[in-house]
Amino acid sequence: MKNQHSKIVIIIVVLLSIASITFSHYVPSVTLSVRNAFSSVIVPIQKGINNIGMIFVRRAMNSTDLKEANERIKILEAQVASLSETNNLLKTKSYEADRLRALYDLGDEYDIYPKTAARVISKDTDEWFQVFKIDKGTKDGIKVDMNVLSNKGLCGIVSSVGYNYATVRSIIDDESRVAAMTQHSFEACMVEGDITLYNNNRLKLTGINMNAAVVDGDKIVTSNISSKFLPNILIGYATDIYVNDNQLSKSGYLIPVTDFNNLTEVLVITRLKSDSIKD
């Protein structure tokens, strides 16, 4: 008798969830607002737990990393010296470019974007998805489609946003597609996330023109033709370029500059591509 009763319950649950799946597939706006309300409550708790957790993680890491860090400081100091020299040189060139641009009446397309820093508060727990949440939302001016950077380069895009949190789909997610180009020759290509490649720390590079001069080691940046990504953000380096079987195009792989395993803080560019088009 008891068996019968729980069988009926499970059938009802299954039917209801299938109905809910169908409903939310066709009307996504309802689930979005429900989730929003739920996350507004959950996110502050997560932030707190995060802080506690980080104390322990940091403590564990600190003791082992100190030696390594000291060595790195020395290397970095040397690097800073050489970089500031290069920077000086580049600044001079940039002033010159500004002057010339003003002469030609061209807008400054590559200025430094306004950014806001955010903390990663949670990730999808399965290996299946590479999606994470950050602790800033609409109240901080975050909007859907804003670009998200790590300290080295492009890391993802805001896919949905709530009052105090935002969901970011990283470029290594299996559903991610980024229109990109090579930095020096402006050859268009497409950067695709693929979990079959991510374990080797790679992304797929597709749609390269057969005659394009793309070689291994080329810097790949976001393209100016992308509708969502702002131009000239570094994504990574091209590698293992090969000609496709159909002899019409080339493909290859991309090694991202962002280290996705240790992502705790990110920068969100608070300007949308669509805004700059309107300007």
Place this chain on the structure above:
Amino acid sequence: MINVRVGKFSKAIIHILIIFFAFFIQTSIFPLIPFLSCSPNLLLIITFSYGLLYGEDVGIITGLFCGFLCDMYFNGVFGLYILIYSVIGFANGILNASFFEDTITLPMLLSLVNGLVYNVYIYITHFLIRRRFNFPFYLFNVIAPSILFTLITTVLIYKLLYKLNLIHKRTL
């Protein structure tokens, strides 16, 4: 009678607190640990353990609750997780009748089977429908590590839940 009711009530509260605790650990602590590239699925362990320890009804309710948390928290269509978690809770609950021993073998075996079912379900609902046919790759690189991690964690968590179950039985 009143005692029994109070007992049931406090039992339910403890269950819910455990689930919440597991959910927060899973979403906000595990991803922060850099050397943990793959994390155990605590909610899955809790769902099938409760099914096994308390029967179909508790299994379904636990699954429903865990699935609801996941559905609320993650993106995509609503109801996918509720479906799989409650079915897992129910299926493991059936085994409750034929299970009395204090051994860890059955839970470990179930952890393997449930992990496989859960991950194949995610593969079908999120990857196969986007025509990703390279199943062997996903099996060895995503599913296998995840199942292994969950298996190891099962040993720890199941023992705790089992002891809790004994305490409950004694108080009632």
